[in-house]
Every structure is written in C-alpha cells, then in structure tokens.
Amino acid sequence: MTEPAIRIAEAVFRWRAAQAPTLDIPALTVAAGEQVFINGPSGSGKTTLLNLLGGVSVPQSGTVEVLGRVLTALTGAARDAFRGDHVGFIFQQFNLVPYLDVVENVLLPCRFSALRRARAGEAAGGSEAEARRLLGHMGLAGGVIDGHRVSELSVGQQQRVAAARALIGRPDLVIADEPTSSLDADAQAAFIDLLFAAIQATGASLVFVSHDRRLEGRFGRSLALAEINRAPRTPAGASDP
Amino acid sequence: MNLGSILGLAWRSLLSRRATAGLTLFALAVSVMLVLGVEKLRHEAKASFANTISGTDLIVGARSGSVQLLLYSVFRIGNATNNISWKSYRWAAALPGVAWTVPISLGDSHRGYRVMGTSQAYFEHYRYARKRNLAFQAGQPFDDLFDAVLGADVAAALGYDLDDRIVIDHGIGGVGFARHEDKPFRVAGILAKTGTPVDRTVHVSLEAIEAIHVDWRGGTRVPGMAVSAERVRQMDLTPRAITAFLVGTTSRFEAFGLLRAINEHRGEPLLAVLPGVALQELWDLMGTAEAALGAISLFVIAAGLLGMITMLLAGLNERRREMAILRSVGARPGHLFSLLVLEATTLTVLGAVLGLAMMYGGLAVAQPILDAQYGLFIEIAPPTPRDWRVLGAVVLAGVLAGLVPAYRAYRHSIADGMVVRT
Numbered sequence: 122m123t124e125p126a127i128r129i130a131e132a133v134f135r136w137r138a139a140q141a142p143t144l145d146i147p148a149l150t151v152a153a154g155e156q157v158f159i160n161g162p163s164g165s166g167k168t169t170l171l172n173l174l175g176g177v178s179v180p181q182s183g184t185v186e187v188l189g190r191v192l193t194a195l196t197g198a199a200r201d202a203f204r205g206d207h208v209g210f211i212f213q214q215f216n217l218v219p220y221l222d223v224v225e226n227v228l229l230p231c232r233f234s235a236l237r238r239a240r241a242g243e244a245a246g247g248s249e250a251e252a253r254r255l256l257g258h259m260g261l262a263g264g265v266i267d268g269h270r271v272s273e274l275s276v277g278q279q280q281r282v283a284a285a286r287a288l289i290g291r292p293d294l295v296i297a298d299e300p301t302s303s304l305d306a307d308a309q310a311a312f313i314d315l316l317f318a319a320i321q322a323t324g325a326s327l328v329f330v331s332h333d334r335r336l337e338g339r340f341g342r343s344l345a346l347a348e349i350n351r352a353p354r355t356p357a358g359a360s361d362p
Numbered sequence: 363m364n365l366g367s368i369l370g371l372a373w374r375s376l377l378s379r380r381a382t383a384g385l386t387l388f389a390l391a392v393s394v395m396l397v398l399g400v401e402k403l404r405h406e407a408k409a410s411f412a413n414t415i416s417g418t419d420l421i422v423g424a425r426s427g428s429v430q431l432l433l434y435s436v437f438r439i440g441n442a443t444n445n446i447s448w449k450s451y452r453w454a455a456a457l458p459g460v461a462w463t464v465p466i467s468l469g470d471s472h473r474g475y476r477v478m479g480t481s482q483a484y485f486e487h488y489r490y491a492r493k494r495n496l497a498f499q500a501g502q503p504f505d506d507l508f509d510a511v512l513g514a515d516v517a518a519a520l521g522y523d524l525d526d527r528i529v530i531d532h533g534i535g536g537v538g539f540a541r542h543e544d545k546p547f548r549v550a551g552i553l554a555k556t557g558t559p560v561d562r563t564v565h566v567s568l569e570a571i572e573a574i575h576v577d578w579r580g581g582t583r584v585p586g587m588a589v590s591a592e593r594v595r596q597m598d599l600t601p602r603a604i605t606a607f608l609v610g611t612t613s614r615f616e617a618f619g620l621l622r623a624i625n626e627h628r629g630e631p632l633l634a635v636l637p638g639v640a641l642q643e644l645w646d647l648m649g650t651a652e653a654a655l656g657a658i659s660l661f662v663i664a665a666g667l668l669g670m671i672t673m674l675l676a677g678l679n680e681r682r683r684e685m686a687i688l689r690s691v692g693a694r695p696g697h698l699f700s701l702l703v704l705e706a707t708t709l710t711v712l713g714a715v716l717g718l719a720m721m722y723g724g725l726a727v728a729q730p731i732l733d734a735q736y737g738l739f740i741e742i743a744p745p746t747p748r749d750w751r752v753l754g755a756v757v758l759a760g761v762l763a764g765l766v767p768a769y770r771a772y773r774h775s776i777a778d779g780m781v782v783r784t
Binding site: 168171172175177178197198201202204205206210212215216217218219220221225229230232233234286298 | 779
C-alpha cells in the first residue's frame with residue numbers, strides 16, 4: 122500500500138465554537154505498515170485525536186485522511202462504516218461486551234462490517250476458526266476461551282481478547298489507547314510482544330497511544346502529542362466533556 | 363449491517379440480564395393476560411347472558427321495572443314485588459296471537475336453590491341459547507303432584523338421583539327454618555346441563571306449589587289446620603296467583619300488539635317486556651362497570667410498559683462502555699437506537715405471547731370453577747380477531763415505549779463516541 126495510513130493536515134477541533142481549540146495539528150503522517158508510539162498524557166487531546174482518527178468526530182477545519190480516504194469528506198454513517206471496515210481499536214480497559222462470550226467478542230466487528238466478515242471467513246475453517254487462531258496468537262488457548270464469561274477473565278486476558286478483536290478480518294490500521302495501563306509490568310511486556318507479532322503477521326499499521334514512556338523504545342517512531350498539537354494544554358481531566 | 367445481527371445482540375443482552383428482564387417480561391405478561399382475560403370474561407358473560415332465554419317473545423309480570431322482571435323471572439335473582447292473579451294470566455293466555463304460555467311461580471327454595479312452579483308447557487316451550495329445548499339426562503317431566511325435576515347443577519351439587527326424596531324450604535332464605543317436610547317430593551327427572559339459571563332450579567308443578575301452601579298463611583303454618591299429603595290431592599289446586607309468565611306468539615309481529623294490550627290491561631297492572639330489549643337494558647346497566655374494567659386493563663398495560671422503560675433506562679448508564687465498544691467496531695448511533703428498540707420489542711412480543719399462554723392456562727383452571735360457582739361457562743376458543751388486535755396494539759405500544767431509552771442511548775453514543783470518561 123502506497124497511501125499513508127494516516128495523514129492529518131491543519132486539523133483544528135473545538136468542542137464548542139466559542140472555546141479555544143482542543144486539538145490543532147498542522148501535520149501528522151503515519152506511513153503504511155509503520156508502528157508509531159504517541160506519548161499522550163491526559164489533557165493533551167488524546168481522546169479527541171482518537172475520535173478524529175476513528176471518524177466519530179470531524180475537525181471544524183483541515184483534513185483527516187485515513188488509508189487514503191478523506192474522512193472529513195464523508196458522512197457520519199460512511200465514517201462509521203469505514204471505521205468498522207478498516208480500523209481496529211484496543212482501549213485501556215472494559216474492552217469487552219459483557220454479554221457475549223470470548224469468541225463472540227472477537228467476532229463482533231464482523232457483525233458490523235461485511236468486509237471484515239468476508240476476510241475473516243476466507244481463513245481456513247471460517248471466521249470462528251480465525252477468531253480462535255487469533256486468540257491462540259495472543260496466548261489464549263481453548264480452556265480459557267470456552268465456558269467462561271468474559272468478566273471471569275483477568276484484565277490481561279481481556280486485553281488479549283480485545284487485541285484479537287482488533288485484528289479480526291485484517292483491518293489496515295490498529296489504534297491502541299493505553300492498552301497496557303491496567304496491566305502489571307510482566308503482563309505489559311508479554312502483551313506487547315504478542316501484539317507486535319500479531320500485527321506483523323497481518324501487515325497492519327499500529328498507532329499506540331500511551332502516557333507510559335517506558336514502552337516507547339520498542340517502537341520504530343515516537344511522537345509526543347503535546348508537540349504536534351499546537352492547542353494550549355488544558356488541565357487534566359477538563360480537556361474533553 | 364443487518365437488523366438480524368442487532369436483534370442477536372439485543373437477545374444476548376436481555377439474556378445476560380435474565381433476572382430483571384424476566385421480571386419485566388412477567389409483568390408485561392400479567393398485564394396482557396389481564397386485558398385478554400377481562401375481555402374474554404366480558405364477552406362470554408354477555409353471550410351466556412343472551413343465551414339464557416331464547417324463543418320467548420314476551421315476559422309478563424306484575425308492574426315493576428323491566429330489568430327487575432327479567433332478573434327474577436329468568437335469572438332467579440331478587441324477588442317479585444307482587445304476584446299476578448290467575449284470572450289475569452288466563453285472560454292474557456287467551457288473547458289472539460298467543461301461541462303458548464308458560465306460568466312461573468317462585469318463592470320457595472331447596473337448600474339454597476330456587477324452586478319454581480310451572481306447567482308441562484315449560485319443558486316443551488322454554489328455549490335457551492340458539493333455540494335449544496331443554497333435554498333430560500334422566501327421568502322425565504313431573505307427572506305426579508309431588509314430582510320434582512332438578513336442574514343439572516342441583517342434582518350434581520347435592521348428589522341427587524332419580525326417586526330421591528327432597529323437602530322444599532319455605533321462602534328463599536337459604537337454610538329454611540320453615541320446611542314443607544310434611545309433603546316431600548320425589549325426583550322425577552334431571553335436566554341436562556344448559557349453562558343457564560335453569561341448571562340451578564328445582565322445578566315442580568304449579569299445583570304442587572299450591573298444595574304445599576294450603577295450610578299456610580302469610581309465611582307461617584296455620585295452627586291446627588294441617589292438611590296431609592294424601593288429603594291435599596282431593597282438593598282443588600288451581601293457583602290463585604302466579605309470579606310471571608312467558609309468552610310465545612303465533613307470529614313475531616303479534617308481539618308488539620300483545621305488548622300494548624297487556625300493558626294497558628285494566629283489570630290489574632301488568633308489565634310485559636320483550637326479552638331482548640330487557641336483556642340489552644340490563645347489559646347497559648353494567649356498561650359502566652365494563653368500561654371501568656377496560657380502563658383498568660389499559661392502566662395495567664401502561665404500568666407494565668413503564669416498568670419496561672424503567673428497566674431499560676436504568677441499564678443504560680452502566681451500558682455506556684458497551685455502547686462505546688460497539689461504536690468502535692463500526693456501529694452507528696442509529697444501530698444503538700435500534701438495539702434498544704429491539705430489546706423493548708423482544709420483551710413485549712415475548713410478554714404478549716406469554717400473556718396469551720397464561721390467559722389460556724388460567725382459563726383452563728378457572729373454567730370448571732366459574733361453571734360450578736357462577737354457572738358461567740367459558741368456552742376455550744382460539745384468539746378472536748379482537749384479541750389479535752389487542753396483542754398487536756400492546757406490541758406497538760412496546761415498540762413506542764422502547765423509543766424513550768433508544769433515544770437516550772442514541773444521545774449517549776453521540777456524546778461519548780468511542781471513549782467513555784468514567
């Protein structure tokens with residue numbers, strides 16, 4: 122793929138018209154297949170950036186381009202569909218839908234995206250086998266997967282299920298938001314190892330946002346959101362509604 | 363993204379909240395059962411009511427109210443304020459256009475069941491439901507002076523068989539202090555079940571009523587004037603008065619002329635009514651109660667739906683995370699809206715189905731009880747078009763009720779996006 126995974130140009134986002142911008146990014150490019158660490162402490166506009174990349178919000182001015190598609194030119198429904206087709210998300214915690222079992226959670230994106238359903242179905246044995254294969258990559262064997270409610274899994278196991286979900290149907294971009302912050306140091310290292318291996322297997326780009334700079338050494342490129350965001354920093358916790 | 367996939371999520375989400383969702387479902391089912399049950403009872407009561415008398419063109423009694431006349435002469439409820447003379451009865455029976463008459467004499471009872479004096483014509487002409495004649499399950503009409511014919515319920519409840527001896531109580535006070543024990547009756551016949559007050563009536567001849575009262579005046583035995591059962595057979599037992607009589611005409615058009623002639627009779631104040639008109643009047647009297655029942659059912663449904671809205675709304679706050687996850691995998695706010703609407707729809711559809719099943723279950727249990735206690739026979743029939751309309755309206759109301767939590771979920775999902783601040 123020659124298109125960059127992400128290209129942001131002169132994007133300015135305000136929660137309310139009269140307010141100072143929360144996010145003001147002159148330029149940000151992530152190449153296809155690249156793994157980028159973005160250091161984003163709270164108050165740096167991290168949530169807003171994730172919502173822009175996912176197409177949940179659009180900037181008032183400037184453009185956000187993901188995988189060559191100009192999100193700012195799409196309708197809300199088209200952005201939702203695009204996200205479902207091409208982007209996998211992993212959040213800090215409470216990543217799973219409590220009333221679905223492990224495999225169903227992994228297959229969740231296939232309910233909303235025909236593309237990812239088709240891609241997952243291409244795998245040998247169909248989409249459920251693909252889900253189990255991805256879970257296996259993340260170190261979760263059948264004993265953990267079956268017969269347990271997701272709430273019975275440890276936080277580390279839940280994060281691995283979330284990673285498998287983000288990877289099902291081979292999305293082109295994976296965005297992880299503090300995925301290791303709820304894990305202890307050993308679990309963090311293990312999780313990152315597994316994530317890297319799985320991402321490399323699919324060839325997806327990875328944007329990893331965290332305030333924990335100990336992890337940045339493992340990435341090819343590291344950025345500080347505070348540096349690429351020209352908007353004034355707001356006090357922690359008061360940045361977004 | 364198809365609706366089926368969202369329905370699958372809705373179903374799983376409800377399953378995960380079995381306890382609350384189950385209770386909500388049960389509340390809805392109870393309200394649906396009540397609405398359908400009340401309607402069923404109303405309908406069946408009205409039908410059973412209208413079925414009580416058929417093929418009779420006029421009912422005639424002493425002048426009072428038409429509803430009162432209908433109640434005591436046909437339903438055996440309440441009492442006549444006055445009797446009518448035998449002379450007036452003979453006069454009316456001889457009017458041109460009269461095909462048959464059935465005299466009725468009430469006032470006594472047997473262990474709580476009304477005793478009715480009448481003539482053989484009763485078994486020939488009295489009709490119920492759709493012009494059905496009375497039939498005997500055993501025995502035959504009374505022949506001897508002290509013969510009695512029992513309604514089906516009387517025989518069943520008191521365990522009587524043919525040729526059993528029964529004693530009539532004086533008056534209708536229930537357990538009689540005064541009894542006509544000197545003149546016992548023999549059970550000559552037992553009628554087949556009709557589902558009307560006939561089932562709860564003991565029938566004897568008019569002459570028998572006269573015979574057991576020859577030595578009575580004003581509700582007590584005349585001292586020193588006991589007349590034995592044997593001696594009374596020799597006496598003239600033509601009644602002096604009867605309570606009411608039923609009239610059949612030679613042609614339906616005669617009924618109106620006869621109605622006027624009887625109501626204008628100068629010898630004695632009489633009242634003639636058309637049974638259909640009196641039944642309608644009586645039913646109209648109950649219209650208010652009927653409307654109140656209908657209104658209560660509606661409120662019960664509303665309460666059930668409010669419970670459902672409460673349950674879905676209460677769940678929404680703790681489900682913000684779940685909604686954010688669904689959005690991150692490609693769900694639109696509209697999908698979350700339909701998720702909540704489908705949860706509400708699933709609950710109401712299941713509630714309606716369960717309510718229908720519970721109504722039939724309840725009916726199966728209540729049917730013999732209602733029949734035995736109130737003589738109200740409720741037919742267990744498939745749902746009527748009206749039942750289906752009620753069920754459809756409940757489901758529609760459930761979908762509409764679901765719009766409330768759905769709109770909230772929609773607003774949440776727009777405000778939260780993929781990240782919920784906790």
